[in-house]
């Protein structure tokens with residue numbers, strides 16, 4: 297076990313387990329939003345923040361999901377005020393994942409005013425047909441509108457999530473999406489290949505023979521992505537992640553790389569709060585219950601909602617860090633789909 301002085305954990309992940317509805321490819325832990333449950337979750341999350349605040353001084357925060365932007369203004373205010381009270385503001389990098397359908401100027405300004413300085417927007421595609429196919433709740437117009445709102449609210453570090461090898465996606469459609477996304481001028485891109493998770497509608501369609509997986513096309517799309525990104529000023533710093541570097545001096549990773557993810561990949565400590573979130577503190581990997589009711593029940597009893605705890609011996613930890621290291625660029629590996637960029641498995 298490694299030593300850990302007070303306030304020594306510097307990364308925080310917060311999972312918001314609610315979505316407007318389930319996307320066709322998604323096997324991550326999230327559920328349809330319901331007013332009462334959402335409010336109960338917010339109270340539990342604040343309680344969980346109180347339980348860990350004593351040894352937390354966040355330099356990076358990542359609020360992922362699910363759909364964190366689904367929280368309304370009042371719910372966000374509750375969380376942000378609690379973080380202020382607990383002296384948890386001031387992170388150098390603080391990301392909130394947003395669905396384009398749930399971005400508003402009020403919410404964006406509120407987040408920015410408390411120190412959120414990075415937004416990760418789940419665009420996935422700019423083709424209406426493919427957005428439908430994926431079961432996304434937003435349309436392409438909403439992506440452009442929400443991006444403008446984020447800029448207006450003062451966000452100068454925005455990531456766009458894109459997906460490739462979507463059933464029905466031709467190379468032409470992928471190129472068009474890449475071109476339009478690059479014109480938007482975000483500072484970061486995360487691009488994932490669709491994977492087929494059991495118990496998802498997309499997997500059922502594949503099993504039913506409604507489409508075939510075209511490995512060659514997927515490889516060609518990834519190659520296209522690498523070329524597009526390089527030609528448009530992005531530096532690849534991980535298999536799925538591309539960022540801009542504005543400083544004159546060269547650096548090991550581009551200056552708009554996601555520091556929170558880099559901490560995961562390098563095996564750093566982090567607290568993971570909220571249902572299904574994993575954490576790694578003092579050599580122990582923990583995982584919270586992937587069930588919002590169970591999570592709230594436990595927290596309301598005044599204890600963390602930890603389902604499993606595993607102490608990683610230095611050798612196992614080295615193996616785990618190496619597994620995270622697989623995220624690093626390798627010539628024959630394409631990135632597979634996640635909802636977002638936090639590096640977690642949802």
Ligand code: SF4
Pocket residue numbers: 314315317318319322323324325326361362363395418635
């Ligand atoms: S892919 Fe993301 S937005 Fe869609 S259901 Fe899953 S967690 Fe929610």
